[in-house]
Amino acid sequence: MQDLSLDEKLTLLTGKDCWRVETLGGKLPELFFSDGPHGLRTVKEGEHALKATAFPTLTVLASAWDTALAYEMGELLGEEAIEREVDVLLAPGVNIKRTPYGGRNFEYFSEDPYLAGTLAFSYISGVQSKGVGTSVKHFAANNCEHDRLFQSSEVDDRTLHEIYLPAFSLALRARPWTVMCAYNLLNGVYCAEHEKLLHKILRDELGFDGVILSDWGAVVDRAKSLKATLDLEMPHSEQAFSVLKAAYERGEITEEEIDASVERILALVRKAEEAKPLRTVTHTAEERHRAAVRIAEEGAVLLKNEGALPIKDGARVLVSGKKAKTGVYGGGGSSCVDSAFAPLPLDELLKRENGTLSVRYHEALFHDWGNLYGLYGMRGAVMRAAECDVAVLVVGGDGTTDCEGCDRASLRLSSVEEEFIRAVAAVNKNTVVVLYGGSAVDMSGWIDCVNAVLYTGFNGEGGNEALSRLLTGRANPCGKLAETFPLRADAALGNGFYNRYSEGIFVGYRGYDARNEAVQFPFGYGLSYSEFVYSDMTMSETGGEFCISLDVENRSERAGKEVVQLYVGQKFPLVTRPPRELKGFQKVALGAGEKKRVTFRLQKEDFAYWSPALDGWRVEEGMYTVFVGSSSREIRLQQQIKLSQRGPSQRDPQEE
Ligand code: GLC
Numbered sequence: 001m002q003d004l005s006l007d008e009k010l011t012l013l014t015g016k017d018c019w020r021v022e023t024l025g026g027k028l029p030e031l032f033f034s035d036g037p038h039g040l041r042t043v044k045e046g047e048h049a050l051k052a053t054a055f056p057t058l059t060v061l062a063s064a065w066d067t068a069l070a071y072e073m074g075e076l077l078g079e080e081a082i083e084r085e086v087d088v089l090l091a092p093g094v095n096i097k098r099t100p101y102g103g104r105n106f107e108y109f110s111e112d113p114y115l116a117g118t119l120a121f122s123y124i125s126g127v128q129s130k131g132v133g134t135s136v137k138h139f140a141a142n143n144c145e146h147d148r149l150f151q152s153s154e155v156d157d158r159t160l161h162e163i164y165l166p167a168f169s170l171a172l173r174a175r176p177w178t179v180m181c182a183y184n185l186l187n188g189v190y191c192a193e194h195e196k197l198l199h200k201i202l203r204d205e206l207g208f209d210g211v212i213l214s215d216w217g218a219v220v221d222r223a224k225s226l227k228a229t230l231d232l233e234m235p236h237s238e239q240a241f242s243v244l245k246a247a248y249e250r251g252e253i254t255e256e257e258i259d260a261s262v263e264r265i266l267a268l269v270r271k272a273e274e275a276k277p278l279r280t281v282t283h284t285a286e287e288r289h290r291a292a293v294r295i296a297e298e299g300a301v302l303l304k305n306e307g308a309l310p311i312k313d314g315a316r317v318l319v320s321g322k323k324a325k326t327g328v329y330g331g332g333g334s335s336c337v338d339s340a341f342a343p344l345p346l347d348e349l350l351k352r353e354n355g356t357l358s359v360r361y362h363e364a365l366f367h368d369w370g371n372l373y374g375l376y377g378m379r380g381a382v383m384r385a386a387e388c389d390v391a392v393l394v395v396g397g398d399g400t401t402d403c404e405g406c407d408r409a410s411l412r413l414s415s416v417e418e419e420f421i422r423a424v425a426a427v428n429k430n431t432v433v434v435l436y437g438g439s440a441v442d443m444s445g446w447i448d449c450v451n452a453v454l455y456t457g458f459n460g461e462g463g464n465e466a467l468s469r470l471l472t473g474r475a476n477p478c479g480k481l482a483e484t485f486p487l488r489a490d491a492a493l494g495n496g497f498y499n500r501y502s503e504g505i506f507v508g509y510r511g512y513d514a515r516n517e518a519v520q521f522p523f524g525y526g527l528s529y530s531e532f533v534y535s536d537m538t539m540s541e542t543g544g545e546f547c548i549s550l551d552v553e554n555r556s557e558r559a560g561k562e563v564v565q566l567y568v569g570q571k572f573p574l575v576t577r578p579p580r581e582l583k584g585f586q587k588v589a590l591g592a593g594e595k596k597r598v599t600f601r602l603q604k605e606d607f608a609y610w611s612p613a614l615d616g617w618r619v620e621e622g623m624y625t626v627f628v629g630s631s632s633r634e635i636r637l638q639q640q641i642k643l644s645q646r647g648p649s650q651r652d653p654q655e656e
Helices: 006-012 058-063 067-083 113-128 157-164 166-172 195-205 222-227 240-249 255-278 285-299 346-353 372-386 415-427 463-472 509-514
Strands: 133-139 152-154 178-181 211-214 301-305 316-320 358-361 390-396 431-436 452-455 498-500 519-521 532-542 545-554 560-570 581-590 595-602 609-611 616-618 622-629 635-643 649-655
Touching (some): 113 581, 211 255, 285 463, 316 372, 372 415, 390 415, 532 560, 560 595
Parallel strands (some): 316 390
Antiparallel strands (some): 301 452, 545 595, 635 649
16 A cells, blocks of 8 residues: 555545556556346446346245355355456345335345344355445445435434444454445435444454445535545546545545555455455356245245145136236345346246146236226136136236335235226135235235235246246245335334434334234245144253254155244343344255254353343343244243343243
């Protein structure tokens, strides 16, 4: 660094253009950034985005509750980055789904920080195993799109530490090359220039020593952002150099502060340069596509099934809804991917999957809905549904309803879609709804009149192949919701100036459970074609570590997978706490009739809460309950334990 002049150092502190770090006239090698979390949106200057594999969105990956799958998706994204000479993938987003109205929820993992952070750790590890960097984003408390450039998230310290930081903290254990700061303000200060957030918390408290880069255009005062230790302003900013030069000459920023950021940027460039010769691509585009199908399969959530699924051999099937032809690869905004893979129509795939089926497609909902042709479409579909054994209706959101830069206008389907579902269900008792959506959907207008619902998020280029396997039973649904589907929800989008996080730590199931509030489908919920039974829970403790074991048995004739979830709750806390919080999960594959023992380990810090009084984590002595369940509300087994300074002791297991 010593051979860089001050001007060169200041030049380095903002991007060369939209996607690259400055090269100082060739003194430094190129470093290239590219979106996005579920596929490469690689834009070379003046060109269209290059085509790439459209993997399922992170909502779908999260619904698979599978760290190995998250790692694999990361690896494959890393390989596509290599093929496009991308050095840092601007992903993953780990913001918490505070409200189901969030426009970018499809890009994020969960309402729960433990699940989000655990999967992000695996995803980042996968990408970086290929010598490609990541950028965990958007730091922090960027939980809606409403006025995202100007609105201040008003969050108390305990909520920040227990809800909005832990996913980043867990992700940082994978040592992401960069962290991207958010657009919004946090408690009145822009994240991009938030000394406490970036320096005291991210660097000192969470131990991040890499490059902090801005979200694109997130820097307002470049000198203040430098002092807060934001290293790289993206994209290139014409006035950055002069602003920094003037601030330096006025003594507002020091050479030491400049050098610190320059050194971190140079270290990033060196890291990428050293990784280049070691990068390897070992999978073909076809293999990446097959993986996209598998992720879509594992991340689909069967929410209701009164026997219509799996579709039986020889059935007469009606498929209706434009999305049956096109699928919905992703949502709108910077994460969108231009896939090279043309969608395969679901009706065709059903026939291919099971040759005994007689499958007809009938378009029913036309954009110019009001005209006679549109009415004919719906009436025609209803008439055909009456003649079929099973009616598969493919409905829901897409990039127009779930998009970066704006929040969802409604949690419901369109009135036309709801009317269509009710009309078909009235004539066919085996009506199956395949539901697209980037986040929770309010199904109250029709859920009771249909036989089955398969929620499929935005499931990438392989979505219809996955759906055809799931609907015919060639694949067994095993997904679990990574967010609550509530019966009612406050949009909680703020007033454009500030967004007061008045619910505090009671986000998602933490809140619904604390209020004993009924929900449509709880966090962690998902059905299967198999039936799983939990038994024989035991707990032991050695040196302060708890080992919890139990048996899980597949009581069906069909192989399947179960996501066993472990929650912890304190019985008589000195401070208000949620009834239970996720502290572990295991996905177990079980053949027909097979039983396996599943084991969890808990450390003392898994019982902690953030104490504003102590300005740190605290574990209180006293009684705790360890819950094991197939969702946050289907607790199958539980056991009490007592934590004391002398160490824990446990009581007899209780079956709920
Ligand atoms: C966008 C997004 C961010 C993305 C970046 C580059 O505004 O907020 O997630 O990586 O800009 O496209």
